[in-house]
Amino acid sequence: MSFARQMFGQVQRRAFTQSARQNSKVAVLGAAGGIGQPLSLLMKLNPRVTNLALYDIRLGPADISHINTKSVVKGYDPTPSGLRECLSGAEIVLIPAGVPRKPGMTRDDLFNTNASIVRDLAKAVADSAPNANILVISNPVNSTVPICREILKSKGVYNPKRLFGVTTLDVVRASRFVSSIKGTDPANENITVVGGHSGVTIVPLISQSGHTDITGEKLDTLVNRIQFGGDEVVKAKDGAGSATLSMAMAGARFAESLLRASQGESNVVEPTFVDSPLYKNKGVDFFASKVTLGPDGVQEIHDVGKLTDHEQKLLDACLEDLKKNIEKGVKFVAENP
Numbered sequence: 001m002s003f004a005r006q007m008f009g010q011v012q013r014r015a016f017t018q019s020a021r022q023n024s025k026v027a028v029l030g031a032a033g034g035i036g037q038p039l040s041l042l043m044k045l046n047p048r049v050t051n052l053a054l055y056d057i058r059l060g061p062a063d064i065s066h067i068n069t070k071s072v073v074k075g076y077d078p079t080p081s082g083l084r085e086c087l088s089g090a091e092i093v094l095i096p097a098g099v100p101r102k103p104g105m106t107r108d109d110l111f112n113t114n115a116s117i118v119r120d121l122a123k124a125v126a127d128s129a130p131n132a133n134i135l136v137i138s139n140p141v142n143s144t145v146p147i148c149r150e151i152l153k154s155k156g157v158y159n160p161k162r163l164f165g166v167t168t169l170d171v172v173r174a175s176r177f178v179s180s181i182k183g184t185d186p187a188n189e190n191i192t193v194v195g196g197h198s199g200v201t202i203v204p205l206i207s208q209s210g211h212t213d214i215t216g217e218k219l220d221t222l223v224n225r226i227q228f229g230g231d232e233v234v235k236a237k238d239g240a241g242s243a244t245l246s247m248a249m250a251g252a253r254f255a256e257s258l259l260r261a262s263q264g265e266s267n268v269v270e271p272t273f274v275d276s277p278l279y280k281n282k283g284v285d286f287f288a289s290k291v292t293l294g295p296d297g298v299q300e301i302h303d304v305g306k307l308t309d310h311e312q313k314l315l316d317a318c319l320e321d322l323k324k325n326i327e328k329g330v331k332f333v334a335e336n337p
């Protein structure tokens with residue numbers, strides 16, 4: 001079975017008939033990067049995508065346009081008008097633009113560089129693709145998503161149903177790590193991960209996975225590995241960046257889920273970091289939990305469900321950090337509009 005069929009096989013036939021009557025333009029901002037390149041490749045292999053628009057400030061993956069799938073690929077000049085054209089008419093805008101971590105760095109250490117990159121790209125999206133679904137990959141996601149909200153609000157085009165922080169990689173990792181402990185097929189391990197996307201804000205809910213035998217030290221080790229899985233990669237790459245291929249797969253999965261939902265499929269559920277009512281009473285405006293996606297983006301935000309005492313403690317620690325991360329993003333835009 002081909003790679004494309006493996007990724008998109010189950011829904012492929014329907015996708016062809018759907019995409020025949022639907023234009024799905026996907027834009028990737030940061031397309032030449034470690035994530036951007038494989039992500040663009042995966043979107044090129046997705047039969048639901050009709051137009052793939054690639055933008056970066058350095059030269060992009062030009063040969064993607066030679067791949068013999070139906071979508072039309074175009075790379076755009078790194079100029080304001082290039083960015084405008086790239087975004088115009090996009091249904092989905094994926095943003096992996098920005099610097100990745102080096103060993104010893106937290107995601108928050110990226111803030112100084114990435115905050116302004118994301119702010120400026122969000123302005124361009126607000127102007128040229130105000131109705132697009134915006135999928136923020138650039139770290140620190142806990143702060144870059146609030147930055148986007150502030151910009152969209154200031155331009156009068158904020159739609160909370162269409163702004164997403166991509167936390168899919170945490171879920172992908174969790175199911176892989178659990179399956180390696182249990183000797184199961186990761187495809188069947190749906191581990192709920194809630195909260196945010198960095199360190200202790202990543203809260204895996206193992207009790208909801210049915211693996212009640214993972215307890216004590218084993219549970220602590222697993223939770224820590226899911227929370228700090230990104231550090232494993234940063235260390236292994238020894239200065240050459242952070243997760244790229246697994247992130248591209250996770251981003252492509254999330255974009256595919258949005259396309260499925262927008263093309264009429266029901267019960268499409270993905271965990272994602274969204275403007276959420278769940279913990280607003282604690283001052284936390286954004287929170288990742290399972291979200292049912294629909295034609296208009298966010299359709300239903302699911303609560304976290306039943307937690308063990310241990311998970312409640314993890315959640316409490318998460319909310320404390322998350323609140324600060326969100327406030328940092330909001331403050332940045334207030335001071336650097």
Ligand code: NAI
Binds near residue numbers: 114136137138139166
């Ligand atoms: P990279 O450095 O390989 O690629 C980033 C790309 O963004 C480069 O090609 C660069 O030219 C481009 N870029 C920079 N400024 C830009 C601008 N203003 N407009 C358009 N393009 C611009 O980095 P990599 O490894 O692809 O990581 C990208 C981001 O994704 C990082 O912030 C990283 O921390 C984050 N990330 C997020 C994950 C998640 O789970 N959400 C997982 C892994 C990484």
